[in-house]
Amino acid sequence: MFQEYRSRIHESEGTQFPSNSYRKIVLQPAYDEAKKHFLKAMVQIHIAHLKMLEEQQLVSKEDAKKIGAAIGQLDMEYFSKQEYQPQFEDLFFHIENKLMEMAGDIAGNLHIGRSRNDMGIAIYRMTIREKLLDLMDELVTLRTSLITFALEHVDTIMIGYTHTQQAQPTTFAHYLKAVIDQLTRDFKRMQHAYATVNRSSMGAAALTTTGFNINRARMQELLAFDDMVENAWDAVAGADYIAETASVVQLAALNLGRTAQDFLLWATQEFNAISLASPYVQVSSIMPQKRNPVSIEHTRSLLSSVVGDASTVLQMIHNTPFGDIVDTEDDMQPYIWRAMEKLRGIYKLFGSLVVTMDVNKEKLLERAEKSLANVTQLADTLVMTENISFRQSHKLVSECVRALLKDNKTSIEDLTWELVNAKSIELTKKPLKISKEEFYQSLKPAHFVNVRKMPGGPAPMTMTESLLKAKSETSALCKWVQNKKDAILQSEKRLRQYLDEWSRKEK
Numbered sequence: 001m002f003q004e005y006r007s008r009i010h011e012s013e014g015t016q017f018p019s020n021s022y023r024k025i026v027l028q029p030a031y032d033e034a035k036k037h038f039l040k041a042m043v044q045i046h047i048a049h050l051k052m053l054e055e056q057q058l059v060s061k062e063d064a065k066k067i068g069a070a071i072g073q074l075d076m077e078y079f080s081k082q083e084y085q086p087q088f089e090d091l092f093f094h095i096e097n098k099l100m101e102m103a104g105d106i107a108g109n110l111h112i113g114r115s116r117n118d119m120g121i122a123i124y125r126m127t128i129r130e131k132l133l134d135l136m137d138e139l140v141t142l143r144t145s146l147i148t149f150a151l152e153h154v155d156t157i158m159i160g161y162t163h164t165q166q167a168q169p170t171t172f173a174h175y176l177k178a179v180i181d182q183l184t185r186d187f188k189r190m191q192h193a194y195a196t197v198n199r200s201s202m203g204a205a206a207l208t209t210t211g212f213n214i215n216r217a218r219m220q221e222l223l224a225f226d227d228m229v230e231n232a233w234d235a236v237a238g239a240d241y242i243a244e245t246a247s248v249v250q251l252a253a254l255n256l257g258r259t260a261q262d263f264l265l266w267a268t269q270e271f272n273a274i275s276l277a278s279p280y281v282q283v284s285s286i287m288p289q290k291r292n293p294v295s296i297e298h299t300r301s302l303l304s305s306v307v308g309d310a311s312t313v314l315q316m317i318h319n320t321p322f323g324d325i326v327d328t329e330d331d332m333q334p335y336i337w338r339a340m341e342k343l344r345g346i347y348k349l350f351g352s353l354v355v356t357m358d359v360n361k362e363k364l365l366e367r368a369e370k371s372l373a374n375v376t377q378l379a380d381t382l383v384m385t386e387n388i389s390f391r392q393s394h395k396l397v398s399e400c401v402r403a404l405l406k407d408n409k410t411s412i413e414d415l416t417w418e419l420v421n422a423k424s425i426e427l428t429k430k431p432l433k434i435s436k437e438e439f440y441q442s443l444k445p446a447h448f449v450n451v452r453k454m455p456g457g458p459a460p461m462t463m464t465e466s467l468l469k470a471k472s473e474t475s476a477l478c479k480w481v482q483n484k485k486d487a488i489l490q491s492e493k494r495l496r497q498y499l500d501e502w503s504r505k506e507k
Contacts (some may be wrong), residue, residue, distance in 0.1 A: 016437050018037040023086060028220060030330040035092040037337065039079055043096065045119055045202070047495040048222035050110055052215050058113065063106045068502025070103035081384040092116055113212035114205055117324045121201040122223065124333055128245060129198050130488065131340045133481055135249075136190050140477050143183045145351035146472050150176035154460040154467070155470040157445050158273070158364040159373050160390050166373040169445035172359060173467065174458035179259050180470055193248045194484065197241045200225035207324065222332035224491035239317050239328040242336055251308035256350065257303040259284040260296055262370040263354075267293040272363050277356035295353050302346055309339035368445040370411045372401055377451070378420075381442040385434040392428060399423050412443050 013019040018027050024043060029446040034042075050071070079095065088094040099107040110293040153172040160170040203216030209232045229235035266273035280295035312335045342391060368374070375397050382393040400423050404414050417439045421432045432439070441447055445447045453459040455466075 005409075006169075008134075018086060018089075019273045023084070023443065025217065026331070026393040027086075027090065028084045031091055032186070033330065033334050036080070037127050037333075038123050039076060041123045042119075043071065043074065043076070043124070044223065044492065044495050046099075047108060047499055048219055049114060049202070051222060051495075051498050053109070053112055055218065056213055056215055058212055058214065059109050064108060065238045065502050066103045067099065067107050067110055068499055070099045070107060072499045072503040073102060074098065074446075078108075092119070113210040113214040114202065115207075115236075117206050118201045118204040121204075121236055124329070125197050125199065125201065125225075125241060127333070128242065128336065128340075129194060131337055132190060132194055132197065132245065133485055133488075135340045135347075136187060136477075136481050137193075138344045139183060139187055139190070139252075140474065140481065141186070142351040143180055143285040143477075144474055144503045145355050146176055146180050146183070146466055146473075147474070149355050150180065151360075151464065151467050153359060154463045155450060156359060156361050156364060157368050159368050159371055159445075166371050168373050168376055169368045169371075169448040171449060171460070171463060172364070173460075173463045175262075177463060177466055179256075179471070180467075182255050184470070184477075185332065186248070186255060186472075189248040189251065192481065193241075193245045194303060195226065196244050198225055198484075199227040199229045199241070201235035204229065204232035207236055208232055222491065222495065225476055227248050233323070236324045237322050239320075242328070242332070243314055243317055246310040246313035247340065249336070249343055250307050250314075253303045253306035253343055253346075256346070257300055257307075260300040260303060262352070264293060264296045264300065267296065273360055275358045275360065276353055277358075280353045280356070295349060299346055299350055299353075302342055306339045306343045306346070307494060309335045309342070313339070365445070370413065371445075372404075372410065372412055372415070374412050374443050374445055374448055375401060375415070377448045378415075380444045381438070382432075385438070386424070386428070386430070386432065388428060396420070396423055396427050399427065415443065468491055 013021060047068070050059065050064055050067055053059040054061060059067070074095065079091070082094075083451035085094065088097060096107070096111070100109065150173040153176065156172040157169055158172050159166050159177070160174070200216070200220040202223070203214055209216075216228060219225075229238065263274060265271055267276060267503070276291075276293050276295065281291040282294040283290055291410050313332055316327055316332045316335075376424065379390065379393045379397045382388065382396065383390050386393070388396075397420070400415060400420050403419065403423070404410070405407070417432070417434075419435045424430060424432050434442075449458050449460070451459070453462050455462065457463075
């Protein structure tokens with residue numbers, strides 16, 4: 001009975017590697033991802049490695065010409081469209097087989113002093129670094145959009161909230177600058193992740209380097225890596241380069257998700273603070289009045305998806321042996337790509353919807369002018385005018401607020417000089433010294449905002465200076481990204497030149 005069952009399995013799965021299910025579940029998807037994301041990097045490594053072998057006299061100039069000419073004749077479009085073929089385990093072996101067809105057995109020398117292990121890790125790192133730079137580019141664009149938008153709202157007074165309750169008056173620009181600063185920290189974390197990612201594994205070979213006299217530093221230079229993973233075991237086993245990237249991307253998504261949640265609340269009719277432009281809202285199929293802010297909803301949802309993809313990366317690394325192992329390779333890499341690509345798209349969408357939305361300045365100001373959130377400034381003012389401690393002043397104002405709330409009064413307009421004076425006599429045994437004019441001035445949200453001039457405060461002049469400083473830093477962020485991109489482009493240009501030289505000599 002068992003033999004019959006096993007025979008049926010062999011019949012459906014096959015008797016040679018790879019089995020049908022292994023091919024469909026593992027090798028086919030990996031091949032499809034590889035031809036889409038790895039083809040360019042793989043060929044670049046072939047060129048760089050061949051050039052290094054030639055320079056180290058591990059491959060003769062004549063053989064280098066033949067192998068280089070074969071690399072130059074590879075039909076990249078063919079490989080980018082070719083379906084998985086079971087006779088080749090992966091894209092690497094497919095290309096190697098093609099090179100040996102074109103150049104003969106000497107093409108096998110292209111693998112001197114290297115392994116799929118160190119080569120694969122280098123490919124992963126090269127792929128991630130480009131996607132990370134593209135993500136950082138879009139982050140800077142979003143940051144620039146928010147700075148431009150915030151400069152329009154340094155005088156837009158609104159209530160700030162703590163614990164979801166009205167706290168103190170501030171400005172919309174003040175809120176946005178906090179988001180901008182958070183994005184700046186996200187950028188710096190990505191810079192650090194890039195430094196971890198952009199390190200060469202080439203020369204580590206399978207695990208222990210090689211007995212051939214290869215030049216690891218030259219490979220680092222040729223492939224535009226900024227550094228080298230010195231220890232060969234670490235080079236093929238260490239997965240913290242992708243874990244760090246996943247952590248940074250995950251945190252960036254969590255950060256922006258909190259702002260998306262705020263905006264979704266502020267877009268409600270009850271809050272009535274912001275209104276999205278028509279391209280970012282959707283009508284209802286049945287309710288004519290609806291303007292659903294679906295772009296923010298999708299932003300929030302997709303950010304959660306980014307968090308999930310990044311978390312998958314971390315979970316797949318969890319408790320894996322510290323060595324070369326597939327858990328950290330082809331099955332895992334697509335999750336970090338998807339996370340970065342989605343976050344990049346979200347940055348673009350979010351920047352566009354913010355810049356084009358309308359802010360209900362009048363409603364926000366009206367809400368702030370009536371709110372009891374202004375009483376902090378009254379407490380501060382009484383310390384200065386009444387010669388009492390802040391704790392006494394705090395208690396005095398608190399008692400007045402309690403008295404209002406007890407009578408179901410929730411507007412600052414109900415907090416009168418007479419009420420506070422009566423409470424002052426009751427609690428401090430002294431009448432107020434503050435004039436009525438100064439008293440009522442202290443309750444105005446504009447006054448509250450304007451006196452908070454110190455660094456980090458919402459006063460318009462302070463906030464404008466802060467935003468302009470952030471704007472001036474943008475060029476340095478852009479330059480950093482561009483310099484890294486230029487280094488990669490220069491590397492690719494040099495590699496193409498080497499390839500052209502070999503091809504010309506061979507002809």
